Amino acid sequence: MNRIIFGDSQNMHELDDKSVHLVVGSPSYYNAPFDTPGLFHDYDQFLNIMGNVTREVKRVLDDGRIAAYVVDDITVDGETFPIVADMTRLFRREGFKYRGKITWKKPNGYCRISRRSGVLVQHPYPMYPHFDNLTETILLMQNGNFDYKKVPQELKESSRVNLEEWLGKHWHLSVWEITNVLPAKNRLETGIAAYPEEIPYRLTKLFSYKNETVLDPFMGSGSTLKVAVQLGRNAVGYDIDVELLETVKEKLGINRNGLSCGSFDIAIRNDAKHLRTQLRRKVEASRRRYATGLMRAKEENSPRHPSSRTTTW
Ligand SMILES: C[S@@+](CC[C@H](N)C(=O)[O-])C[C@H]1O[C@@H](n2cnc3c(N)ncnc32)[C@H](O)[C@@H]1O
Numbered sequence: 169m170n171r172i173i174f175g176d177s178q179n180m181h182e183l184d185d186k187s188v189h190l191v192v193g194s195p196s197y198y199n200a201p202f203d204t205p206g207l208f209h210d211y212d213q214f215l216n217i218m219g220n221v222t223r224e225v226k227r228v229l230d231d232g233r234i235a236a237y238v239v240d241d242i243t244v245d246g247e248t249f250p251i252v253a254d255m256t257r258l259f260r261r262e263g264f265k266y267r268g269k270i271t272w273k274k275p276n277g278y279c280r281i282s283r284r285s286g287v288l289v290q291h292p293y294p295m296y297p298h299f300d301n302l303t304e305t306i307l308l309m310q311n312g313n314f315d316y317k318k319v320p321q322e323l324k325e326s327s328r329v330n331l332e333e334w335l336g337k338h339w340h341l342s343v344w345e346i347t348n349v350l351p352a353k354n355r356l357e358t359g360i361a362a363y364p365e366e367i368p369y370r371l372t373k374l375f376s377y378k379n380e381t382v383l384d385p386f387m388g389s390g391s392t393l394k395v396a397v398q399l400g401r402n403a404v405g406y407d408i409d410v411e412l413l414e415t416v417k418e419k420l421g422i423n424r425n426g427l428s429c430g431s432f433d434i435a436i437r438n439d440a441k442h443l444r445t446q447l448r449r450k451v452e453a454s455r456r457r458y459a460t461g462l463m464r465a466k467e468e469n470s471p472r473h474p475s476s477r478t479t480t481w
Pocket of ligand 1: 195385387388392406407
């Protein structure tokens with residue numbers, strides 16, 4: 169059974185203990201300026217929520233199985249937050265083993281925040297370097313030891329890893345060179361920091377068997393679910409933002425006749441939010457406050473309104 173649940177993945181009560189065989193997902197990167205500005209009050213709140221989701225992931229994931237998170241450190245208002253390290257710590261606190269990481273490298277021509285390296289161009293001196301980020305981390309955490317003997321040989325054979333992909337396409341390397349989802353106009357994933365389907369494609373083939381269940385606790389546009397179903401797995405996705413419903417339906421082909429991606433049970437819980445609208449309003453309000461502040465400052469500094477500040481010499 170494939171399921172989509174709009175609600176907060178800090179609570180995944182719809183899923184039984186140990187009923188999931190692989191988790192693939194990518195949380196919001198704290199208050200990422202390009203994605204979720206102002207979503208969290210502060211970094212501690214972000215870590216607290218991520219910790220609660222991790223606890224639920226631990227509960228629903230079967231023994232020895234993998235949780236793969238695409239994450240990266242993020243700079244917000246000039247401060248860089250060590251999300252990769254902190255997320256690793258949260259998983260380890262819940263009893264996961266660190267299985268390792270893969271570095272996802274985007275093409276050299278891609279730079280999300282190219283102004284960062286520009287600082288040194290303006291000030292070509294030591295201590296000014298800031299680096300343009302071309303990579304993200306795919307964190308692999310394991311829920312204890314996996315019992316390889318438990319898997320029937322027939323299932324192993326039907327889920328066999330293609331060695332042409334493993335060796336020929338360099339999946340065996342710890343650096344995966346994959347083009348990111350390009351910011352094309354009118355693309356389906358507009359406003360969603362979606363990852364390329366190649367990432368869940370590789371992870372699903374490498375860490376799950378046919379007919380098993382893949383969970384994405386941060387579904388976004390539904391990339392993980394689409395790939396999972398195409399690869400003969402069951403898929404479950406959670407997202408807090410009910411405004412993504414139509415995007416997800418479109419990606420999974422749910423609107424079309426003869427569902428192209430299997431059938432899905434869709435539930436909207438009462439803790440789902442209209443997140444994108446809320447964030448847009450927050451950004452607009454802070455822009456208005458900024459503009460009003462600027463106007464006031466201009467007025468106060470103009471000769472008609474001399475500043476009331478007194479200076480003692
Ligand atoms: C980086 S996006 C995921 C994009 C997705 N991998 C894709 O390819 O489209 C992160 C998603 O997590 C969702 N999210 C953030 N906090 C959540 C929570 N507590 N519960 C469920 N979803 C959450 C956001 O609404 C957002 O859509």
